Amino acid sequence: MxxxxxxxxxxxxxxxxxxxxxxxxxxxxxxxxxxxxxxxxxxxxxxxxxxxxxxxxxxxxxxxxxxxxxxxxxxxxxxxxxxxxxxxxxxxxxxxxxxxxxxxxxxxxxxxxxxxxxxxxxxxxxxxxxPNLLNIPGEHLPKVSHYYNDPHFYASQKLAVIGASNSAIDAALECWRKGSEVTLIIRGYEVGQRVKYWVRPDIINRIEEGSIKAYYNATVKEIRKTEIVIDTPDGEVILENDFVLALTGxxxxxxxxxxxxxxxxxxxxxxxxxxxxxxxxxxxxxxxxxxxxxxxxxxxxxxxxxxxxxxxxxxxxxxxxxxxxxx
Structure with missing residues (x-):
């Protein structure tokens, strides 16, 4: 010893x-x-x-x-x-x-x-x-990950990214640029203020032009095999979905x-x-x-x-x- x-x-x-x-x-x-x-x-x-x-x-x-x-x-x-x-x-x-x-x-x-x-x-x-878990039904499905590595994996896929911090925003932008159909689900009313200052304008512009869909003041209610269910201020939304990146810290x-x-x-x-x-x-x-x-x-x-x-x-x-x- x-x-x-x-x-x-x-x-x-x-x-x-x-x-x-x-x-x-x-x-x-x-x-x-x-x-x-x-x-x-x-x-x-x-x-x-x-x-x-x-x-x-x-x-x-x-x-x-x-x-x-x-x-x-x-x-x-x-x-x-x-x-x-x-x-x-x-x-x-x-x-x-x-x-x-x-x-x-x-x-x-x-x-x-x-x-x-x-x-x-x-x-x-x-x-x-x-990871900070969502504690919702479907979180442990194989299509859900709390870690993000390479955008190539998500090319030509419907991808939901949960979060508004640097990791989530970087993933959303990179995957969109590799051909993913990206939806951002943000619990607050805006993209996080701590997002890198040279990245934040980029994601805001992509959202405003409609390249990346964003739901604000929204939470994920359930993740299903081919769908994701979101609670929004306008009511429940069900989206077709292939993969989920839950980058919630x-x-x-x-x-x-x-x-x-x-x-x-x-x-x-x-x-x-x-x-x-x-x-x-x-x-x-x-x-x-x-x-x-x-x-x-x-x-x-x-x-x-x-x-x-x-x-x-x-x-x-x-x-x-x-x-x-x-x-």
């Missing part, structure tokens, strides 16, 4: 940043990632372009050079992969953490492949794993956080408890890093503003060890 000063759960950009920082400070560590390197980014749409510019996605001051100011998914994969390989980070891929328990100031981390002990644990797992794995003993707020935000100066949770030695810190406020933390978590956490661990050594 291997022992580390730090076990980092999650091999996304912030988990990688934590590994880099630990290595620089001479602390033994391991990054455990359930999929490939930066698994969440790998599962982004194939043509996805970031809202942030490349320099804001950099970690550890390592330059991120992209063709355009705002890089695309494949460039980000290349960037983070090269960081991992060139720095020879200790990362275990395709390994899923199953439990974390603390006893006598030592954490016991059990995965599907091994068991580790550590003095500290950093959770940097993001929130892209669990994602959430952290709150059950995993609670099983770790991390306290969550009682309101709908479900904010995890942590010290904003050290990122340490209510469990001593257990830290949070990255977008998972925002609970259901998934627009609060991004790569660009959570990069600071890595040095904050590693410095806190070093300082705590120094204080303990003096006492």
């Amino acid at each position: 291997e022992h580390f000063r730090i076990v980092i759960i999650g091999g996304g950009p912030i988990g990688i940043a934590c590994g880099l920082e630990a290595k620089k400070k001479g602390l033994s560590y391991v990054i455990i990632e359930k999929g490939p390197i930066v698994n969440s980014l790998f599962n982004y749409p194939i043509n996805m372009q970031f809202f942030s510019s490349s320099e804001k996605l950099e970690i550890d001051n390592i330059p991120f050079i992209s063709k355009e100011a705002k890089p695309k998914r494949n460039e980000a994969l290349e960037y983070y992969r090269r960081i991992v390989t060139s720095n020879e980070l200790n990362i275990h891929l395709f390994e899923r953490v199953q439990s974390v328990e603390k006893s006598d100031e030592v954490f016991r981390v059990v995965s599907n492949k091994a068991t580790y002990t550590s003095d500290n644990v950093i959770v940097a797992t993001g929130f892209y794993d669990l 994602y959430m952290p794995n709150f059950e995993f956080l609670q099983n770790l003993g991390i306290a969550l707020s009682d309101d709908e935000k479900r904010l995890p408890q942590y010290n904003p100066e050290t990122m340490e949770t209510n469990i001593p030695g257990l830290y949070l890093a990255g977008v998972i810190c925002g609970g259901m406020e998934t627009h609060k933390w991004f790569i660009e503003n959570s990069r600071i978590h890595a040095p904050m956490i590693i410095d806190a661990i070093k300082n705590k060890a120094a204080i303990t050594a003096k006492s």
Whole structure:
């Protein structure tokens, strides 16, 4: 059974940043990632372009050079992969953490492949794993997906896209341009204000010209094998339908956080408890890093503003060890 000063759960950009920082400070560590390197980014749409510019996605001051100011998914994969390989980070891929328990100031981390002990644990797992479900009849039909990858798949098909954020709008535009008959179903009265500023006018123009049909203040009531039923201000609408992309957002794995003993707020935000100066949770030695810190406020933390978590956490661990050594 291997022992580390730090076990980092999650091999996304912030988990990688934590590994880099630990290595620089001479602390033994391991990054455990359930999929490939930066698994969440790998599962982004194939043509996805970031809202942030490349320099804001950099970690550890390592330059991120992209063709355009705002890089695309494949460039980000290349960037983070090269960081991992060139720095020879200790990362275990395709390994899923199953439990974390603390006893006598030592954490016991059990995965599907091994068991580790550590003095500290950093959770940097993001929130892209669990979709916000519609909880309606037909949601689990094979034609329904909560993730979008390649527009080619939907060419010449009647496609309903549920949502009004960046993922939904990008999918609607891309699929329409590949020949899909796209219908947008938006719960609010307009396209989301957070949609990328160079994309929002595009979708509004496509809707106004009639290329993409949009239903506002609408919700999906039922999904059937060849139809979709929508509640609108003008009454129920039934549309012929081949595929549904329910891109209604994602959430952290709150059950995993609670099983770790991390306290969550009682309101709908479900904010995890942590010290904003050290990122340490209510469990001593257990830290949070990255977008998972925002609970259901998934627009609060991004790569660009959570990069600071890595040095904050590693410095806190070093300082705590120094204080303990003096006492």
